Amino acid sequence: xxxxxxxxxxxxxxxxxxxxxxxxxxxxxxxxxxxxxxxxxxxxxxxxxxxxxxxxxxxxxxx
Numbered sequence: 612x613x614x615x616x617x618x619x620x621x622x623x624x625x626x627x628x629x630x631x632x633x634x635x636x637x638x639x640x641x642x643x644x645x646x647x648x649x650x651x652x653x654x655x656x657x658x659x660x661x662x663x664x665x666x667x668x669x670x671x672x673x674x
Contacts, residue, residue, distance in 0.1 A: 622651035
């Protein structure tokens, strides 16, 4: 586990992602985000609403 090897608590990490990055392949992105979320990592979305996203897309990411 990389977090243990560098003595970092994953709950202290927030990854910033952009709307376009998420919508490129939303199903694959959700899988990866869920795996990281299980480790305690949080996400912040940058530039939401500047492209073609919708609140329904955002809801998929938060579940």
